[in-house]
Amino acid sequence: MSGRAAGKQHLAAALAARTGAFVTVRGPMGSGKSALLRALAEQPGAVVLRASGDPAERDRDFGVADQLRPVPDGFVVLVVDDLQWADPSSVRWLIELAARALVVTAVREGEPGAGALPGSVVRLPPLPSVSWSPRRVAECLRRQPESVRAVAEAIAVLGRHAEAGLITALTGLDDGTCGAAVRTLRALGFVTAQGNPQFVAQAVADAVPATASGHRAAAVLLHDRGHPVTHVADHLVASRAPLDEWAVEVLRDAARQHRPNAVTYLRRAVPGPGRAATLIDLALAESATDPLLALHHLCYATELLAPGRERAEAVLRMPITALGTALPLVRDLLDDVGRDLRDPDLVRRLEARARYAGLTDPAELTDATARMRELGPDRAANRELLAVLAFATTLQGRTPAHEIAPLAEHLLAHAPTDEMTRLLVKTLCAADSPPAAATGTDRALVAVHLGDLADARRAAELVLDGPTGQDALLDLALVALKVGDEHLCERVLASLPSEVDNPGAAAVFDLLRGADAAAKGDTRAGLRQLTDAGRHLDRLGWRNVVLFPWRMAAAHLHQQLGDVTAARVLAEENHDLAVEWGAPAGIGRALRVLGSLTDGAEGLNLLLSAMDALSQSANRVELARTHLALGVRLRNRSEQVSHLQACQDIAAACGDQRLARQAATHLRGEVRRAELTRTERKVVALAAQGRSNQEIAEALSVGTRAVEKHLTNSYRKLGVVSRADLAGAFNHPF
Structure with a gap:
C-alpha cells in the first residue's frame, strides 16, 4: 500500500491486532518514514522498544539487536529506523521475533542494504525537499557505488539536457550500469521520476557540484554530436580550460544567435584565438x-x-x-x-x-550648423554625417526648424541604418513634423509629439518590457515627461543605470526625477531638481524647447508656489527660444503658458495667439489644452462651450482622459466643490482674490508648505492650471 494516510491506518490495525507481524515502511530520504515510526512508538497500551541502524555499525554482529535486548515476554512492538544499515544478524533476529512481536522497520530506498524483506510494505512518496541539506545528500551519495556517483555528476553537468545517451557517453559506463544508477537515484528521490533525470531540489544540486572539467568534456561531446551552439557555449562558459579555435567560433556563433547571453559568451571567448x-x-x-x-x-x-x-x-x-x-x-x-x-x-x-x-561639447554643437551647410545631401557618403549634424543643430534650437525639417525628411527617405532613422525621427519630432510609421522608442516619440498620449504610453511600456539601453531610456524619459503619467515615470526611473556617463542623458534623467518629485507633492524639491537639470542642459547647448520643455514645467511649479514673477521670467525665456526655433508646437505652448500667467485682455490675447500657432501644429493635445484655457477664461457661455467641447473631443481622441474629464466638468457648468476639503475651499477662495501664498498662510494660521499642498490638490480637482483661471472655474463664489 502507498500513502501516509493508508500507512497510518495499516500500522494502527497491526497494533490493534496485538499479533506478530513484520511491516516495512519504505521511501526516499525525507519522505517522513521516521516521523511515522515516532508516532507509532508514542501510542499507549503497548510495550515499545526502539532502535536505529547506523552505517558505522553495519559490520558489528547483532548491533541493532543489542539496542533492543532483552525483549520482555508478551506482546511487544519493536520499532527500528534505518534498517538498511543494520547488520545481517540483527535483520534475521528481527524476522524470527516477528512471530510473537510487531516489528515495524523503516528503510530508505536506493541505499545499499535496502533489499526485500518479509511481511507487508507501506510506501511513502517524497515530501517537499525544502528540508533537505546538501550535507545529508552528500553523505548518502558517498555510500553509493562509484557508478551512481558518476551518473549524478553527469546529471549535474548536463542539466536539462541529461539524456540517457549523453550520460552514458560522458561517464563511460555501459547502458545497463548507467540505467541501474539512474534507477537508484530515482529510488533515493534525488532525481525526477519521468523523462530525462533532473535534480529535484537545490540541495541535491549543491551536494553534486558540476566540475569545470566535466563541463569541458560535455562541450566537446555536444559539439561532436551536433547539438545547438548555445548548449555547447553554456558548457564552455562553465569550463576553465584554454579554448581551441573551434570553441571560440562556437561562442561567437552562440552570441549572434542568443543576444541576451552574448556578453557572457564573448567574455569567455576573449582569451582564445x-x-x-x-x-x-x-x-x-x-x-x-x-x-x-x-x-x-x-x-x-x-x-x-x-x-x-x-x-x-x-x-x-x-x-x-x-x-x-x-x-x-x-x-x-x-x-x-x-x-x-x-x-x-x-x-x-x-x-x-x-x-x-x-x-555634449558646446563648441562642437556651435560648429555643427556651419558644417551641415557645407555638405550637400546628394552623396550617400555624406548622409550619415548630415543626420548627426542635423540632430546636433536641432539640440541647440538656434537654426529655424523650417530649414532643418526638409533636410531631415530627405535623409529619412534614404536612411541606410536604424541609427540614422532614430536621429532623424527625433529631429523631425522637435521640428513639429513627426514622421509616419515608427516602432519602439521612435513610435513613442512620434506619438507624444502628435499628442497621442495613449499610444505613446503603450509604445513606451512595450519598450520597457524588454532590455533597454541608455539611449532608448533617454528617449523614454522625454516621452514620460510629456505624457505626465506617474506609473510610466516610475518605470523609466526604475530602469535607469546606477551610473550615467553621458552628461546630457544624466540631465534629462534628473528632469524626470524632478517632475516625479513634484507630482508626488514635494513641489519645492521637484522645482529645484528640475531647474538645476534644465540649466545644466543649457550649459551643454541643449536648448531646444520642444525636446526639453523644462521651463514650462518649472514655470507651472513657481505658479503653484505663488511666485508668479519667477514663473513669468521662465515663460518669457521659453517664448524667446521657441520663436527662435520656430516650431508651431513650441511657440503655441509658450504663448499658452504666458497667457495663463497674465490677467485680463492681454492674457486672453496671448491664449488666442497660442490657438493660431497650434492650428498649424501636429501636436493635437497642446491644442486641446489651449481650448481648455480659453474655455475657462472666456465669459461668454457659447464661446466657453465651443472651446470646452473641442478640448473634450480632442483630448478623448488623444487618450488624455484627465484633460477630457476637466473639460467635461466645465461643460456641465459644475465645479467639483464636493471633492474639495473645507481648508482647500478657503485656500482657493483667497487665491482667487489675488492673495499670495504667504498672505493665505497668515490668514489661515498655517505654513506656506500647507498652502502649496492645498493649491496643488485644488488645481487638480478643479481642472485648472493657474491662479488666473481659479475665479473663472466657478459659476458662483464659494
Whole structure:
C-alpha cells in the first residue's frame, strides 16, 4: 500500500491486532518514514522498544539487536529506523521475533542494504525537499557505488539536457550500469521520476557540484554530436580550460544567435584565438547597456589590428550611440584610427561618429550648423554625417526648424541604418513634423509629439518590457515627461543605470526625477531638481524647447508656489527660444503658458495667439489644452462651450482622459466643490482674490508648505492650471 494516510491506518490495525507481524515502511530520504515510526512508538497500551541502524555499525554482529535486548515476554512492538544499515544478524533476529512481536522497520530506498524483506510494505512518496541539506545528500551519495556517483555528476553537468545517451557517453559506463544508477537515484528521490533525470531540489544540486572539467568534456561531446551552439557555449562558459579555435567560433556563433547571453559568451571567448575579432563582437554586444566598457574593448581591439582601413571598419561596426560617452577617449580613438586613412567615404563616416561624440561639447554643437551647410545631401557618403549634424543643430534650437525639417525628411527617405532613422525621427519630432510609421522608442516619440498620449504610453511600456539601453531610456524619459503619467515615470526611473556617463542623458534623467518629485507633492524639491537639470542642459547647448520643455514645467511649479514673477521670467525665456526655433508646437505652448500667467485682455490675447500657432501644429493635445484655457477664461457661455467641447473631443481622441474629464466638468457648468476639503475651499477662495501664498498662510494660521499642498490638490480637482483661471472655474463664489 502507498500513502501516509493508508500507512497510518495499516500500522494502527497491526497494533490493534496485538499479533506478530513484520511491516516495512519504505521511501526516499525525507519522505517522513521516521516521523511515522515516532508516532507509532508514542501510542499507549503497548510495550515499545526502539532502535536505529547506523552505517558505522553495519559490520558489528547483532548491533541493532543489542539496542533492543532483552525483549520482555508478551506482546511487544519493536520499532527500528534505518534498517538498511543494520547488520545481517540483527535483520534475521528481527524476522524470527516477528512471530510473537510487531516489528515495524523503516528503510530508505536506493541505499545499499535496502533489499526485500518479509511481511507487508507501506510506501511513502517524497515530501517537499525544502528540508533537505546538501550535507545529508552528500553523505548518502558517498555510500553509493562509484557508478551512481558518476551518473549524478553527469546529471549535474548536463542539466536539462541529461539524456540517457549523453550520460552514458560522458561517464563511460555501459547502458545497463548507467540505467541501474539512474534507477537508484530515482529510488533515493534525488532525481525526477519521468523523462530525462533532473535534480529535484537545490540541495541535491549543491551536494553534486558540476566540475569545470566535466563541463569541458560535455562541450566537446555536444559539439561532436551536433547539438545547438548555445548548449555547447553554456558548457564552455562553465569550463576553465584554454579554448581551441573551434570553441571560440562556437561562442561567437552562440552570441549572434542568443543576444541576451552574448556578453557572457564573448567574455569567455576573449582569451582564445582571434582576440581582436572577439573584442569587437564583445564591444558591439555591450554597446547598448554599458557603452563605456564597450568603448574600452573597442580600443583594445583596434590596437590588435593593422592601421588604416582595418581599424576604421572595426570602429564603423559600432553603433554611433555607443560613442556618446567619454568624449576624450572617443576623440583619441578616432584620431588614431583616422590618422593615415585616405578613403574619403570612411573619413566622412568617422567624422559622423566624432560629431555624435561631441554632442555634449558646446563648441562642437556651435560648429555643427556651419558644417551641415557645407555638405550637400546628394552623396550617400555624406548622409550619415548630415543626420548627426542635423540632430546636433536641432539640440541647440538656434537654426529655424523650417530649414532643418526638409533636410531631415530627405535623409529619412534614404536612411541606410536604424541609427540614422532614430536621429532623424527625433529631429523631425522637435521640428513639429513627426514622421509616419515608427516602432519602439521612435513610435513613442512620434506619438507624444502628435499628442497621442495613449499610444505613446503603450509604445513606451512595450519598450520597457524588454532590455533597454541608455539611449532608448533617454528617449523614454522625454516621452514620460510629456505624457505626465506617474506609473510610466516610475518605470523609466526604475530602469535607469546606477551610473550615467553621458552628461546630457544624466540631465534629462534628473528632469524626470524632478517632475516625479513634484507630482508626488514635494513641489519645492521637484522645482529645484528640475531647474538645476534644465540649466545644466543649457550649459551643454541643449536648448531646444520642444525636446526639453523644462521651463514650462518649472514655470507651472513657481505658479503653484505663488511666485508668479519667477514663473513669468521662465515663460518669457521659453517664448524667446521657441520663436527662435520656430516650431508651431513650441511657440503655441509658450504663448499658452504666458497667457495663463497674465490677467485680463492681454492674457486672453496671448491664449488666442497660442490657438493660431497650434492650428498649424501636429501636436493635437497642446491644442486641446489651449481650448481648455480659453474655455475657462472666456465669459461668454457659447464661446466657453465651443472651446470646452473641442478640448473634450480632442483630448478623448488623444487618450488624455484627465484633460477630457476637466473639460467635461466645465461643460456641465459644475465645479467639483464636493471633492474639495473645507481648508482647500478657503485656500482657493483667497487665491482667487489675488492673495499670495504667504498672505493665505497668515490668514489661515498655517505654513506656506500647507498652502502649496492645498493649491496643488485644488488645481487638480478643479481642472485648472493657474491662479488666473481659479475665479473663472466657478459659476458662483464659494
